[in-house]
Amino acid sequence: MAEPSQRVREIQQELARREKRPQGAPEPTLDCLAFFLGEERFALRLQEVEGIIRVPTITPIPGVHPAVLGAVARHGEVLPILDLRRMLGMQEAPPSPESRVVIARHGEIRAGLLVDRVEDIVTVPEPLLRPAPSPGGEAMASFLQALARDGAAMLRILDLAALLETVRHGT
Amino acid sequence: MEPEGVRFLLLRASERWFAVEVGQVETLRRRETLHPPPVDIPYLVGLLPLDGTPIPVVDLGTCLGLSPTPNRRDRLIVVSRLDAGLLAFLVQEVRGPVLIPWAQVRSLPPLLRRAQRRPVVWALVAYREDWIPALDLACVLSPTEVETLRGSARFTKGGSDDDAIAA
Numbered sequence: 001m002a003e004p005s006q007r008v009r010e011i012q013q014e015l016a017r018r019e020k021r022p023q024g025a026p027e028p029t030l031d032c033l034a035f036f037l038g039e040e041r042f043a044l045r046l047q048e049v050e051g052i053i054r055v056p057t058i059t060p061i062p063g064v065h066p067a068v069l070g071a072v073a074r075h076g077e078v079l080p081i082l083d084l085r086r087m088l089g090m091q092e093a094p095p096s097p098e099s100r101v102v103i104a105r106h107g108e109i110r111a112g113l114l115v116d117r118v119e120d121i122v123t124v125p126e127p128l129l130r131p132a133p134s135p136g137g138e139a140m141a142s143f144l145q146a147l148a149r150d151g152a153a154m155l156r157i158l159d160l161a162a163l164l165e166t167v168r169h170g171t
Numbered sequence: 172m173e174p175e176g177v178r179f180l181l182l183r184a185s186e187r188w189f190a191v192e193v194g195q196v197e198t199l200r201r202r203e204t205l206h207p208p209p210v211d212i213p214y215l216v217g218l219l220p221l222d223g224t225p226i227p228v229v230d231l232g233t234c235l236g237l238s239p240t241p242n243r244r245d246r247l248i249v250v251s252r253l254d255a256g257l258l259a260f261l262v263q264e265v266r267g268p269v270l271i272p273w274a275q276v277r278s279l280p281p282l283l284r285r286a287q288r289r290p291v292v293w294a295l296v297a298y299r300e301d302w303i304p305a306l307d308l309a310c311v312l313s314p315t316e317v318e319t320l321r322g323s324a325r326f327t328k329g330g331s332d333d334d335a336i337a338a
């Protein structure tokens with residue numbers, strides 16, 4: 001007998017999950033800010049997002065991680081600006097009118113992440129989250145916290161702590 | 172340092188502007204003839220005879236990982252007094268000194284301070300419409316690198332001046 005397809009298995013798992021849940025119980029969810037790098041869809045946990053700004057004039061800082069585009073002075077502090085494409089090992093692309101800087105914060109560390117296009121806030125049911133693939137293959141695998149399938153599109157939820165730690169150590 | 176701000180010299184190297192606190196600069200020299208480098212170090216452009224003592228001259232741009240500064244006849248050299256002694260930096264242009272108010276000097280966040288091998292850039296400084304990285308010249312090279320340079324300069328001093336060729 002043929003095995004059910006991956007998609008059918010996912011639907012079956014979702015049905016089983018829904019059937020197990022007590023009637024009326026709220027489903028745990030994760031709010032994220034979704035954005036694009038090229039055609040790839042990524043997200044940050046909303047609790048790690050402080051704001052979104054247009055791409056400012058960036059002052060380059062010599063001698064730092066190549067993914068650090070530089071810094072901007074904003075509201076009395078200096079904000080590092082990171083090129084997410086470079087961090088994730090993707091092909092570089094110049095900023096477009098749709099590009100934005102997502103201001104993210106992890107603990108006391110705040111940084112701006114250059115993205116190609118901001119999509120929206122998306123709410124992901126937590127049971128739909130899948131663990132990220134183990135690092136080793138793609139450069140970006142080290143920076144993924146989880147994957148979620150949202151309809152036909154894959155949403156890659158980034159590990160902000162891992163991104164910032166890599167920049168901090170200059171590796 | 173003055174109560175209303177910090178006095179900086181603005182240096183251009185590799186087509187970029189940097190700010191250096193004036194206290195780090197001993198003197199500026201223009202159109203000086205340099206002795207050729209006694210050792211082959213990529214960022215060492217020559218030796219500057221200063222009061223009879225050869226001072227290593229390094230290209231600030233190359234030291235910062237940027238493109239080399241053109242070493243022309245009208246070269247401009249910034250001499251800085253470091254803990255280890257005098258060290259000179261080849262730059263393209265110097266402006267100032269300018270007094271930058273405290274509110275226009277912003278320290279670098281920990282992420283960027285720690286992301287550097289040495290804390291070369293320590294702040295951003297607002298000048299006209301731009302923000303310029305403020306450099307600590309004492310951190311541009313490691314103490315070992317400075318010692319190597321100064322050792323090679325001392326070796327040159329011990330040799331005959333007739334061996335030196337004007338750059």
